[in-house]
Amino acid sequence: MKKLTINKNTKDNIITYGIIIAAYIVMELLINTGHISSLMQGLLVPLCVYVILAVSLNLTVGILGELSLGHAGFMCVGAFAGAFFSKCTQGVIPVDLLRFILAIIIGAVAAGIIGFLIGMPVLRLRGDYLAIVTLAFGEIIKNIINVLYIGKDSSGFHFSLKDSLSLGLGEGGEVIINGAQGITGTPKDATFTIGIILIILTLVIVLNLIHSRDGRAIMSIRDNLIAAESIGINITKYKLMAFSISAALAGMAGVLYAHNLSSLMATPKNFGYNMSIMILVFVVLGGIGNIRGSIISAVILTLLPELLRGLSNYRMLIYSVILIIMMLFNWSPKLINLREKYSFKRLFKKTREVQ
């Protein structure tokens, strides 16, 4: 029989897709048979959001090798662009799915454009400097959204940066983005199925990019900038490419996030640097450059605070302690040695040798 040879990368990718599809099937079965708590059911869409964010940030941090602390800012752009579109067209496009797909495209494109614009000046910097500047841009995006007022009436859109009164809306006018109060009444279009489809889409884009010619060029920039430049790789082009794709995917996650909640506000909690760092934690814990690791750590770290709810006031304390333990367990050299010594695979190998 001819031995089926599969490329190592392909095998790796198939495992990643397999995990997602298996998780989806298991969850759908649980939902349909009613064996799932409302808490878990409510967490499914946020889980998809964080998985997409972690995978997309891994593209910048792990593949391009640049530290970005402004990822929540791109998510914010996508969320507001998508929610704004949905809110405006709620009466015009009656088909929820179509409207949501359009919103996702608009959110992703908006975030991608912002990512491109920010990337142009920012990507000239490296290392810590780049991290600080992306942090600043993330905060700028959040703060601009917080002073942005947009209303709609019969004569069209009105913009203001002062307050909703200065919009001067006519009869029947409606304030859509109300500054710090954000957008309320976004249709709840996000579903777990769409979330999973978006995760798979993200994976297809990211994994194919990594294993393509462009991806190898991007990774060569990460590994040695001077060498990459000397063999004629267009550094700016590839950096911008990775950065704006990563931003667009974050924007897509933002649209999903916005359509899962009826009130969307740009608070330091959801779109501030706290969130950016949270996403970075997903990536670092899962392994920089390891896409599957990002998915798993995003799921665990999102579920953990909810599973710890029973501890009431000690919840966030225990969460932090577990985070430290997990980081040590995964990445401390001593523990890695220990783990390899007692790993299952080694045990299996030994038994096989004995046989």
Next chain:
Amino acid sequence: MKKFKKGMSLLLVAAMLTLAGCSSSTNSADNSSSNEPAEAGDAATADGAVFKIGAIGPSTGGAAVYGLAVQNGADLAVKEINAAGGINGTLIEYNFQDDECDNEKSINAYNTLKDWGMQMLVGSTTSGCCIAVAAESANDNLFQITPSGSSVDCISNNDNVFQVCFTDPNQGVGAAQYIGENAVAQKVAVIYDSSDVYSSGIYEKFVQEAANQPFEIVSAEAFTADNKTDFSVQLQKAKDTGAELVFLPIYYTEASLILTQAAAMDYAPKFFGCDGLDGILNVENFDTALAEGVMLLTPFAADAEDDATKAFVSAYQAAYGDTPNQFAADAYDAVYILKAAIEKSGATPDASVSDLCELLKGAMAEISVDGLTGEAMSWDSDGAVNKAPKAMEIVNGNYSLIQ
């Protein structure tokens, strides 16, 4: 192969953690039920069924003051009701969940409570979270009464949601009318937090109503959550424009800074605030002499002399070692309002969540409750409360009612 190994080890970690997570959560579930042994046990002996009331608020993070107040206020009311034999002989079980003042976490808290079997909700504490949760509870047709979610969006479009506090527009309009009708000042400056729903909501309505009142707004300056420590620019502008009164639709922490900084620059206008200023006398390291003469519209003052407030404050202090603020009083009232509505409708705990909601919705339109935060509180079908605002002035380090 190395990558695969890495993946495997991660999976193992994942498996371990989920196991750890599960076991800890089951343990804690046991703990939480054993935390309320008296209530649950008594309930079982009473007639086998209990009313399950859930509450949501931030008990961790920056807004924890408000969430903890709601948690304790509602807890106190539940304990009192259970001690007095419950509602129509049925005891109450109470469960509070943390939402970290995050809309998304608030929904998680709501779902956790739903899994626990919540029949009525006291929450969420903050406006943003309340709007997000209200959309979910409207979907489930679950009766919700928010102690302090003051935004109009909390109750509009959701006929299952009721408020204990005033809506933001009512506060803004009320403040403008009070200043105008009592001729407190001619020139008014406003300092507000544009990143806060509560503050900017009041500000907008205040400005709209001010157009109909015999005073003029000479300056309106905003600050945001990111720069709320230095107010010299805003105060200087108010001073330069000759404002006699500074309207502060903000929370007391920032207000205490504003008062201190105004005193440092020899600017002594009249200060006027809303219910967010309640608590200003308890700010640490704040010279309360500076707050002398500050006027505020608030439904509750811990120093009020009526018997109900006195009893509440002493019971609260005995139980939690803290002076209750307006949020605690709102939550305390919310539970008693639920009691009144249940008694009026004759609802029983075995009814489904949706049936219970329909019964309570009907009862809310008929009841009138005397609480800590207002006398003869009644509700429209839209969920907003009708009660008279109380104007307080700080005199000799105490809140006193302006007659």
